[in-house]
Amino acid sequence: xxxxxxxxxxxxSRGGKxxxxxxxxxxxVQMGFDRPNATMPNSATQGxxxxxxxxxxxTARQRASAALIFAANGDNRIELTDRITAAIPNIPIRxxxxxxxxxxxxxxxxxxxxxxxxxxxxxxxxxxxETEQELATELxxxxxxxxxxxxxxxxxxxxxxxxxxxxxxAGLSGTxxxxxxxxxxxxxxxxxxxxxxxxxxxxxxxxxKMMLLRWKQWCLERGLLTYGIIAExxxxxxxxxxTYQQHLTRRCRIVLADDIDDYPAIARDLFDFxxxxxxxxAFAYNPEGGVxxxxxxxxxxxxxxxxxxxxxxxxxxxxxxxxxxxGNNLVxxxxxxxxxxxxxxxxxxxQTISRSQLLRxxxxxxxxxxxxxxxxxxxxxxxxxxxxxxxRYSFIEIxxxxxxxxxxxxxxxxxxxxxxxxxxxxxxxxxxxxxxxxVDRDAIxxxxxxxxxxxxxxxxxxxxxxSIPNPKSQIPKGIxxxxxxxxxxxxxxxxxxxxxxxxxxxFARWDRLGYQxxxxxxxxxxxxxxxxxxxxxxxxxxGVHVLDRAIQRFLWNGSYLxxxxxxxxxxxxxxxxxxxxxxxxxxKTPIDSPVNPGDTPSHTTVGRFIQLLRxxxxxxxxxxxxxxxxxxxxxxxxxxxxxxxxxRFHRWQFWMDVGSSLWLSGGAASLFASQLFLQNRLGEPWxxxxxxxxxxxxxxRIVRDLLSRAGERIYLCHSDFAxxxxxxxxxxxxxxxASVPVNSEALLTQT
Numbered sequence: 001x002x003x004x005x006x007x008x009x010x011x012x013s014r015g016g017k018x019x020x021x022x023x024x025x026x027x028x029v030q031m032g033f034d035r036p037n038a039t040m041p042n043s044a045t046q047g048x049x050x051x052x053x054x055x056x057x058x059t060a061r062q063r064a065s066a067a068l069i070f071a072a073n074g075d076n077r078i079e080l081t082d083r084i085t086a087a088i089p090n091i092p093i094r095x096x097x098x099x100x101x102x103x104x105x106x107x108x109x110x111x112x113x114x115x116x117x118x119x120x121x122x123x124x125x126x127x128x129x130e131t132e133q134e135l136a137t138e139l140x141x142x143x144x145x146x147x148x149x150x151x152x153x154x155x156x157x158x159x160x161x162x163x164x165x166x167x168x169x170a171g172l173s174g175t176x177x178x179x180x181x182x183x184x185x186x187x188x189x190x191x192x193x194x195x196x197x198x199x200x201x202x203x204x205x206x207x208x209k210m211m212l213l214r215w216k217q218w219c220l221e222r223g224l225l226t227y228g229i230i231a232e233x234x235x236x237x238x239x240x241x242x243t244y245q246q247h248l249t250r251r252c253r254i255v256l257a258d259d260i261d262d263y264p265a266i267a268r269d270l271f272d273f274x275x276x277x278x279x280x281x282a283f284a285y286n287p288e289g290g291v292x293x294x295x296x297x298x299x300x301x302x303x304x305x306x307x308x309x310x311x312x313x314x315x316x317x318x319x320x321x322x323x324x325x326x327g328n329n330l331v332x333x334x335x336x337x338x339x340x341x342x343x344x345x346x347x348x349x350x351q352t353i354s355r356s357q358l359l360r361x362x363x364x365x366x367x368x369x370x371x372x373x374x375x376x377x378x379x380x381x382x383x384x385x386x387x388x389x390x391x392r393y394s395f396i397e398i399x400x401x402x403x404x405x406x407x408x409x410x411x412x413x414x415x416x417x418x419x420x421x422x423x424x425x426x427x428x429x430x431x432x433x434x435x436x437x438x439v440d441r442d443a444i445x446x447x448x449x450x451x452x453x454x455x456x457x458x459x460x461x462x463x464x465x466x467s468i469p470n471p472k473s474q475i476p477k478g479i480x481x482x483x484x485x486x487x488x489x490x491x492x493x494x495x496x497x498x499x500x501x502x503x504x505x506x507f508a509r510w511d512r513l514g515y516q517x518x519x520x521x522x523x524x525x526x527x528x529x530x531x532x533x534x535x536x537x538x539x540x541x542x543g544v545h546v547l548d549r550a551i552q553r554f555l556w557n558g559s560y561l562x563x564x565x566x567x568x569x570x571x572x573x574x575x576x577x578x579x580x581x582x583x584x585x586x587x588k589t590p591i592d593s594p595v596n597p598g599d600t601p602s603h604t605t606v607g608r609f610i611q612l613l614r615x616x617x618x619x620x621x622x623x624x625x626x627x628x629x630x631x632x633x634x635x636x637x638x639x640x641x642x643x644x645x646x647x648r649f650h651r652w653q654f655w656m657d658v659g660s661s662l663w664l665s666g667g668a669a670s671l672f673a674s675q676l677f678l679q680n681r682l683g684e685p686w687x688x689x690x691x692x693x694x695x696x697x698x699x700x701r702i703v704r705d706l707l708s709r710a711g712e713r714i715y716l717c718h719s720d721f722a723x724x725x726x727x728x729x730x731x732x733x734x735x736x737x738a739s740v741p742v743n744s745e746a747l748l749t750q751t
Contacts, residue, residue, distance in 0.1 A: 005280045005310075006275060006280050006281045006282065006283070006308060006309040006310065007024055007281070007282040007283070007309055007310055007312055008283050008285065008305070008306040008309035008310065008311045008312065009021060009024075009282065009283065009284045009285065009312050009314065010285050010286075010287065010306070010311060010312070010313045010314070011284075011285075011286065011313065011314035011315070012286060012287070012288050012317070012323070012704070012708055013286060013288060013289070013323075013647075013704070013705050013708035013709060014317055014318075014319055014321060014649060014708045014709060015286075015314045015315075015316075015317050015318075015708075016314050016317065016318050017258070017259075017284035017285075017286065017314060018080065018083070018258050018284060019318070020284070020312065020314060021256055021258055021282050021284050022083055022084055022087050024256075024282045025067070025069075025084065025087075025088075025254075025256055025282065026087055026088055028254060029088050029091060066251055066252055066253045066254065067093055067094065067252075067253070067254045067255075067256065068094060068096070068101075068251075068252045068254070068255045068256070068274075069081075069084070069093055069094060069095045069096070069255075069256045069257075069258075070095075070096060070097065070098060070101070070255070070256065070257040070258065070260075070263070070267075071095060071096075071097055071258050071259065072097065072258065072259040072262040072263070072291075072292070072645070073097055073262075073645055074097060074100075075645075075646060076258065076259065076645075076646075076647060077095050077096065077097055079647075080095055080258055081093070081095045098263050098264060098267045099227055099230075099231075099264075102230050102231055102234040102266075103126060103225075103227075103230050105234060105238060105244075106124070106225065106230050106233050106234055106238060107124055107225075109238055109244055109247075110123070110124050112238070112241060112243060112244060113233060113237060113238065116237050116241065117220065117237065119220055119221070119223075120221060120222075120223065122222075122223040123223060124223045124224075124225050125223055125224055125225065125581065125582065125585055126224075126225045126226070126227075126230070127219075127224055127225065127226050127582065128575070128578050130575070130612060130617045130618075131578060131579060131582050132164060132226050133157075133160055133161060133164070134608075134612060135224075135582075136160050136163070136164060136215055137156070137157075137160050139214070139215055139218055140160065140163075140211050140215070143207060143211055144156055144159070144160075148204065148207055148208075151200070151204055152204055162672045163208055163211060163212055163215075164215075164226070164228065165671045165672060166180055166184075166208070166212065166672065166673065167180075167212050167215070167216070167226070167228035167229070167232075168226075168227055168228035168231070168296060168671075169228075169296060169671060169673070169674055169677045170228070170232070170677065171227070171228040171229065171230070171231030171232040171235070171266075172228075172231050172264035172265060172266060172296040172298075172677075173264065173265045173266070173296075173298065173677040173678070173679065173682070174235045174236075174265055174266045174269060175677060175682070176232075176236070177209070177212050177213060177216060177232065178209065178213070180205075180208070180209050180212065181202075181205040181206050181208065181209035182683065183673075183676050183677070183682070183683040184205045184208075184673060184676070185201070185202055185205055186676075186683045186684070186685065187673060187675075187676035187683055187684060187685055187686050188201075188673065188676075188686065216229055216232075221589075222585060222586065222589055223585065224582070224585070231264070231266060234266065235266040235269055239269060239270065239273065245273070245277070248273075248274075248277075249274070249277040249278070249279070252274055252279055253278075253279050253280075254279055254280055254281065255271060255274050255279055255280075255281040255282075256281065256282050256283075257271070257281065257282075257283045257284065258284045259284060259286065259289060259647075260283045260284060260285050260302050260305070261285050261286050261287070261289040261290050261291075261297070261299035261302060261303070262289060262290065262291055262292045262297045262299070263297060263298075263302050264296050264297060264298060265298040265301045265302075265678075265679050267302065268298075268301055268302055268304070268305060271283075271305055272305070272308075275308055281309070283305060283306075283309065285302070285303060285306070287303075288701050288704045288705055288708070289701070289705070290701060291641065291644045291645050291705075292645075293670075293698070294670030294671060294674045294675070295670065295671055295674065296671070296674070298677075298678050298679055300678065300679070300680050301678070301679040301680065317708075319649070319711070320711070321649075321707065321708050321709065321710060321711055322346060322347075322707045322708075322710045322711070322712075322714060323704055323707035323708040323710075325344075325346075326343070326344070326346070326347065326707055327703075327704050327707050327708075330703055330707065330735060331700050331703060331704065333734055333735065333738070334696070334699065334700065334703070334731060334732075334734065335696075337734040337738075340734065340735075340738045341738065342738055342740075343735065343738050343739045343740065344740075345740050346712065346713050346714065347713075347714050347716065347735070347739045347740070348713065348714070348715050348716070348739055348740045348741065348742045349658075349715070349716040349717075349718065349735075349736045349739040349740065349741050349742065350362060350365065350715055350716070350717045350718070350741070350742050351718050351719070351720075351736065351741065352718075352719045352720070353719065353720050353721065354719060354720075354721060355657075355719040355721060355722060355723050356394075357719070358656075358717055358718070358719040359390075359391055359394040359395065359398075360394070360398065362382070362395075362654055362656070362715070362717050363394065363395055363398035363399055364398070365715070365742065366380055366382070366399065366404070366635060366654070367398070367399060367402045367404060369652070370404055370635075371402070375651055375652055376633065377404055377405060377633050377634050377635045378632070378633050378634065378635075378636075379650055379651040379652060379711075380635045380636070380650060380651070380652045380653075380654070381635070381636040381637075381638065381643065381648065381650040381652070381653050381654070382395060382635065382636065382637050382638070382654045382656060383638060383639070383640060383643050383653055383654065383655055383656065383706065384638075384639055384640070384655075384656035384657055385639065385640050385656075385657055385660050385662035385663050385665075386639060386657070386660070386662050387637065387638065387639045387656075388723060389413075390723060391656065391723075392408060392411075392637065395635075395637055396408070396637075399635060404634075404635060405632060405633060405634035405635070406634055406635050406637055407632050407634040407635065407636050407637065408637045408638075409636055409637060409638035409642045409643065409646060410638070410642045410645075410646075412618050413618065414613075414616040414617060414618055415568070415571055415572060415575065415613050415617065415618070416613050416614050416616060416617075418565075418568040419446060419450050420450060420555060420565060420568055420569065421568055421569075421572050421613070422443065422446060422447075422450075423446060423447040423450035423451055424547055424550055424551070424572065425610050425613060425614065426439055426443040426444065426446070426447040427447055427451070427528075427546075427550050428543055428546055428547065428550075428606060428609075428610060429499070429606070429607075429610060430499060430500070430501070430528055431528065431531045431532055431535055431540075431546050432535060432543070432602065432603035432606045432607075433497055433498050433603055434496075434497055434498075434601070434603045434604070434607070435499075435603060435606065435607050435610070436494060436495045436496040436497060436498065436499040437496055438607060438610055438611070438614075439494070439499050440494075441488040441489060441492055441494075442488070444484075444487075444488040444492045444501075445481065445484040445485045445487070445488040446484070448479045448484040448487055448488070448520075448521065448524065449478070449479055449480070449481055449484045451524055451550075451554040451555070452478030452479040452484075452517075452520040452521070452524070452554075453478045478516060478517070478520050479516075479517045479520050479521060480517070483513050483514070483517045486507065486513070487501075487504070487507065487513070487517075487521055490506060490507040490508075491503070491504060491506050491507055491521075500528075501521075501524070501525045501528060503522075503525070504518055504521050504522060504525075524554075527550075527553060531546060531549070542580045542602070542605075543576060543580065543602075543605070543606045543609060544573070544576045544577050544580050547572065547573060547576055548573065551569060551573075555569065572613075575613070576609065579605075579609050579612075580605070583605050636648065636650065640663070640702060640706075643706075643709075644702070644705055644706075647709075648709060649709045649710075649711065650709065650710065650711065651710075651711040651712045651713070652710070652711075652712060652713045652714075652715070653706065653709070653710045653713075653714045653715070654714075654715045654717055655706070655714060655715065655716050655717060655732075656717045657717070657718070657719070657722070657728070657730075658716045658717060658718045658730065658732045658733070658735065658736055659718045659719070659720075659722075659728030659729060659730045659732065659733050659736070660722065660728055660730045661728075661729075661730045661731070662730075663699055663702065663730055663731060663732055664695035664696070664698065664699050664730075664731060665695065665698070673686075675690070675694065696731075699731060715742065716732070716735055716736050716739055718733070718736045
């Protein structure tokens with residue numbers, strides 16, 4: 001029997017799996033696989049022994065860059081890279097995520113795919129989610145106008161998103177898109193319905209399949225890629241190709257994968273091929289993980305890779321956590337409440353009638369604990385199944401008002417929620433003709449206030465004090481909201497084709513504006529006239545250049561802008577650059593294309609871009625997605641999915657809305673029909689009992705995972721009524737009733 005040389009590291013959350021993974025990699029490095037013609041050291045190697053055959057094979061290859069290292073997501077990849085670099089400095093390594101790897105490989109071997117699929121020779125361009133949604137809506141306009149979205153019981157936007165998600169799920173699971181309709185028919189069963197209903201449902205699924213196939217072909221003809229198309233191209237055409245396989249085996253001698261329970265099914269195909277080709281690997285797996293199950297991951301299928309490896313199960317945690325003492329009892333209590341009579345003092349409950357009172361008392365408890373020195377801000381996490389805007393705003397306002405910083409983890413808000421972005425969009429509508437209907441007096445007043453402030457102090461989205469004098473500003477500070485309202489009322493000339501800002505003296509009492517406001521307004525008017533003149537002379541290539549000039553002229557203050565404002569500007573510029581890049585690609589398409597800008601005037605594209613962002617589109621995160629340096633000394637605010645994905649650890653955790661039924665879904669809505677694309681039940685019917693069992697299993701994993709990331713104390717925060725006024729009777733109420741109630745009234749009296 002041949003002993004496998006690959007390692008399968010299994011363990012619970014915070015169990016030392018990543019540390020063991022890095023130790024194994026260091027062992028291979030020390031044995032010389034990163035140096036050409038290296039020999040095995042005479043002394044015993046550090047860490048666990050590796051067979052002589054491994055050493056000879058590794059040292060026969062070329063460089064350490066042939067080590068391929070995976071992480072579950074971008075933030076985890078950065079942390080993993082830092083830890084490996086600290087352990088073995090000056091060694092070239094390549095870290096990536098599964099989706100990023102598939103994308104890089106498809107783009108790198110695009111000429112191979114051009115020959116294989118007989119495509120037009122052009123460089124591929126990946127669509128961002130917001131652009132993908134818009135283009136698919138235009139391409140599917142005939143079906144949408146016929147009311148297919150109404151037949152399927154969802155609105156138009158949701159149907160388009162659902163269809164694109166189905167293509168993504170099919171690609172990640174290794175399912176041909178031609179089989180999507182069959183899988184939906186087999187899996188989505190409706191009990192008690194007649195044959196006519198089944199026939200109608202089958203027709204809808206067939207139409208959906210044809211829409212997706214047309215969308216895929218339309219994108220490939222123009223060199224446009226989405227994650228769903230990238231995944232299919234990789235598993236269906238690239239990975240089986242003999243030429244690609246030769247390059248892949250030559251480049252990759254060793255593979256490391258952390259948190260493999262969050263990987264899609266096609267990653268298993270990649271790892272199987274690499275192991276079959278002679279590479280060795282180390283894989284870290286968490287049975288209680290599966291954070292992305294329902295969003296494309298297939299943890300059960302990935303677990304089958306353990307049969308090809310030496311299994312190393314880690315049973316002792318390096319850090320003490322509450323899961324060691326409470327995990328089994330809490331999980332059993334979820335199934336049988338009678339088994340749990342009382343919880344220790346490490347689990348306390350905070351109960352109120354209204355949710356507003358719950359938010360206030362929770363924030364006060366956090367504030368009092370931090371001010372008294374019991375805990376530091378970075379040791380506190382507030383976790384909710386669904387963190388709405390009211391809760392987020394309440395915590396930020398109360399805690400920052402008491403001098404406590406708050407870090408909102410991966411805050412996904414519409415780009416147009418930033419005053420800076422709204423001001424720039426209004427400015428853009430004033431430069432180009434034909435956009436007068438996109439501008440109103442309120443937007444003009446807001447634009448004047450934002451652009452005239454020396455450090456854009458009006459953008460106080462997170463209540464940060466940004467009113468810092470800036471010596472680089474070219475405009476004196478500035479126009480206050482009252483004067484901006486007067487200028488918008490008396491100096492703004494609305495017009496559908498060419499709205500404009502009139503000279504300040506158009507206001508009869510312009511002398512009351514003051515010197516600073518007058519100068520600032522005239523500077524903005526003069527800049528607008530210059531940009532309009534250049535636009536008429538076709539000296540401005542696109543709206544991106546107007547935005548860039550406006551940022552440099554009015555907003556760019558070097559290091560004076562806070563991080564969240566710089567992120568908003570980067571996000572806006574990245575979105576704009578991508579939007580016009582796609583527009584340029586589509587203008588080169590045939591005239592008879594259903595989505596073809598053709599000779600569409602430039603102001604039409606600008607108008608569509610403005611409307612896209614004003615609809616509340618949540619765009620992709622900018623790079624870098626987080627600030628550099630040490631971790632901020634701030635309270636963490638996140639929903640369940642964000643917190644589990646970040647793999648963080650805190651001494652104190654506050655579980656918000658414990659009575660909510662959203663805990664069954666993990667706070668993250670699973671993609672439509674995601675369970676039908678799991679390899680262990682591909683296409684099998686999904687019943688209500690299956691849904692119930694999946695929810696209970698997900699809740700069990702969530703509770704164990706969160707307990708593993710809590711060091712000392714957990715507060716169960718519950719209000720009798722939710723934010724919508726409905727009574728909350730979720731599955732975790734059993735824990736609330738058995739926990740020690742916190743004396744919030746006495747605590748609030750002290751504060």
